Amino acid sequence: MANEETADELLAAVARQDRAAFRALYAATSGKLFAVALRILRDRERAEDALQETYVEIWNQAASFDPARGSANAWLAVIARNRAIDLIRRDDRNPAARADADVGGLALLASPERASAELMSLLTCLSELDPEPRQMVLLAYLEGRSRNELATRFSRPVNTVKTLLRRGLESLRRCLDA
Amino acid sequence: MAGRDKDLDAAERALDGAPGAGESTREARRRHDWELRLAPLSELLHPVPPPAGLFETVMRRIDLDELQDDLAHERRRAARWRMSTVAVTAAAAALLIFVAPPGPVETPREYVAVATSDGGGPALIVAFDLAKGIATVRPVGIEAPQTGSLELWHIEAGSPPRSLGLVDPARPVQTQLAAAPGDVVAVSLEPAGGSPTGEPTGPVLYSGSLVAVE
Numbered sequence: 001m002a003n004e005e006t007a008d009e010l011l012a013a014v015a016r017q018d019r020a021a022f023r024a025l026y027a028a029t030s031g032k033l034f035a036v037a038l039r040i041l042r043d044r045e046r047a048e049d050a051l052q053e054t055y056v057e058i059w060n061q062a063a064s065f066d067p068a069r070g071s072a073n074a075w076l077a078v079i080a081r082n083r084a085i086d087l088i089r090r091d092d093r094n095p096a097a098r099a100d101a102d103v104g105g106l107a108l109l110a111s112p113e114r115a116s117a118e119l120m121s122l123l124t125c126l127s128e129l130d131p132e133p134r135q136m137v138l139l140a141y142l143e144g145r146s147r148n149e150l151a152t153r154f155s156r157p158v159n160t161v162k163t164l165l166r167r168g169l170e171s172l173r174r175c176l177d178a
Numbered sequence: 179m180a181g182r183d184k185d186l187d188a189a190e191r192a193l194d195g196a197p198g199a200g201e202s203t204r205e206a207r208r209r210h211d212w213e214l215r216l217a218p219l220s221e222l223l224h225p226v227p228p229p230a231g232l233f234e235t236v237m238r239r240i241d242l243d244e245l246q247d248d249l250a251h252e253r254r255r256a257a258r259w260r261m262s263t264v265a266v267t268a269a270a271a272a273l274l275i276f277v278a279p280p281g282p283v284e285t286p287r288e289y290v291a292v293a294t295s296d297g298g299g300p301a302l303i304v305a306f307d308l309a310k311g312i313a314t315v316r317p318v319g320i321e322a323p324q325t326g327s328l329e330l331w332h333i334e335a336g337s338p339p340r341s342l343g344l345v346d347p348a349r350p351v352q353t354q355l356a357a358a359p360g361d362v363v364a365v366s367l368e369p370a371g372g373s374p375t376g377e378p379t380g381p382v383l384y385s386g387s388l389v390a391v392e
Contacts, residue, residue, distance in 0.1 A: 026233050031225030038226055051228055055236040056243070070214030077220040078213040119218035139218050140193045169189040170180030176215070
């Protein structure tokens with residue numbers, strides 16, 4: 001991802017319809033946002049569709065980005081994730097295949113020196129959760145897994161998954177707010 | 179539900195990646211705060227280069243969206259102008275389109291469009307011969323671009339723009355065109371020789387829609 005300052009500045013320029021800045025922002029961020037979409041959709045073609053939607057929305061909504069509420073990188077990642085999840089929820093032709101797909105490795109702390117302070121806080125707080133709810137939160141976030149999918153994967157009733165996720169988020173909030 | 183933890187509800191919706199039915203502005207704001215809060219988790223993913231050409235596809239979509247917006251704006255403007263034909267002559271219109279009556283037997287009717295460009299005089303007059311389906315495009319004070327070509331487009335409601343060929347600022351051209359009131363004609367700036375894709379790729383310099391003038 002682009003370093004924070006660059007992404008913030010580029011996004012501010014994109015809000016002024018600066019096409020050169022948009023191209024630079026794309027060059028700096030599209031690899032990361034494509035990874036977000038791919039991880040959720042597990043299908044290159046659909047991930048490409050999601051990435052198109054993502055950048056069209058970034059262009060149209062850049063003016064609504066508020067640096068006081070979060071970083072540009074976070075704002076971009078939210079759009080990429082939501083567009084990918086839209087595609088899944090709207091048109092999941094083969095949810096079984098997606099559920100069985102290899103989860104693959106995360107770059108978990110592969111490059112901790114480049115991790116943002118926000119990520120470090122999140123990981124610290126997630127590490128305080130029990131393994132099962134922690135994994136559920138991560139899979140729900142990174143792979144867009146629904147509660148039903150998580151129930152199948154963890155062989156748990158859907159209501160239990162719902163409770164575990166809610167408690168997990170509650171602990172996360174308590175830790176992040178501390 | 180009394181005593182419901184609304185912030186935690188918002189966190190759940192953020193994790194779902196879905197707004198939830200009937201979400202209020204305030205609830206959407208809370209959800210978005212949680213989305214931003216969780217977003218650094220995406221840093222855990224290794225970047226994957228997207229295919230070459232995807233950025234260009236995005237730009238073509240953005241250009242088309244903007245063209246459609248311009249045209250929708252133009253239609254609304256033209257609809258207002260229709261109410262007052264006298265004002266048309268006073269308008270700083272960049273593109274005027276007349277539809278000539280097809281024959282002497284029918285009641286003479288004219289169509290006129292008022293353009294989007296502000297402050298300029300008329301740039302093009304497009305006269306239609308409805309009987310033959312031929313449009314004559316007459317440049318009036320249009321400026322030749324320093325680089326590239328001017329391309330003329332015909333847009334019917336709900337259809338993608340169709341090229342009517344290049345505009346030569348120096349002389350009128352004739353083109354086949356079956357047009358109806360409400361259609362839009364636009365001129366965009368394209369690479370020399372015209373759009374390489376068959377769709378407008380450059381900025382729209384002039385546009386106007388066909389409007390009946392009683």
